[in-house]
Amino acid sequence: MTVRIPLYNIFGDNFIIALASLAKNARRSEDSVEFNDMSLKNALLTASQLSKQRKITDEKGKETELDFPKRGSDKKPFNEALQCFNIPGGAPVSDILSKFAASIPSIPKLLSTCKKVTAPLMLRPEHYENVRTPGFYRRIQAKNKTKVSPVYILASLAGWVLTRLGGIPVGKKNGNIVYVGVYAFPIEVEERFGMIPSLLKELGTKGVPGTGPSTALAIWLASKMLKSHALIDQLMIYTVLEPTPTNPPAVKNGQLISVGRLLSNEGFKEIHEEAGAIAEKALSPNPWECDANNFSVKFSNLLFEVLSGSKREVELAYLANREYYAWKRSQSASEKCVSYYLKALHVANRILGL
Structure with a gap:
């Protein structure tokens, strides 16, 4: 038996893809994705388990159970989609997905009595954002309210769990910290992306420390992939301002991250954890006392260029040696700072083959 889930040319299609x-033998056409029912069930149950293991940070900076981001206007259509599958409103995401998985054999019968509902804003942030229209100088707000199948909403919910790397703070509003969600999508229906659950388990509740510079993000992700044995050479990374009662949704940024050369580099495999720790400092929005003159950013940029073949290994070794000995000779340098630069020197020397 197969299950066909239509696509609507909105952001939520990324979650379906x-x-x-993650599901085996899924096939995409121009306007839908066709799933094998058992493969779909297994993918949904995997997403259900992941939703129990991961946390989400709310507007006040508190960790809470994973919950799909909604505005007030989303609650009615979301609950209508749940009712189609006899799932009570307010159920945890893990329960929603496990009950949805159990109902797969009955989908055709259930859908015959269910109407399409308005897609939640998280699935169509492009319909809410302020955009510039060619020929107009003023900003307009799109009013499109796409109607989608209840199956699309619950399948997207699973895709949301499978793609959300975490949240990062971007500022404050009304005294509360505002976070953006960081999402990793496959370029297309790609079976290698099926290893994403292992990567998410490795990230745990901490998630991603930041998204820039992209070189540091690539190094950090490659290190996590090697540690979790989840090797995915290309990912589309989006940062999304998720809808809340006080915030409309918006896609803030998108970038293609390619880590294939890093994952295949034997030298990087040996020092990936140390390199990943330096890249994490480069990604963090909080300055660190040992990270003088943006060393972590400079080192990550140069390491990525060396591993990509555009810069020579000796340049990385020179940078690391210079900074290490400068800190070592400094009378005010703490032991942890000297140790940090020694770590960078070790990375450079291993890449150089020493």
């Missing part, structure tokens, strides 16, 4: 990448 991600779910298809």
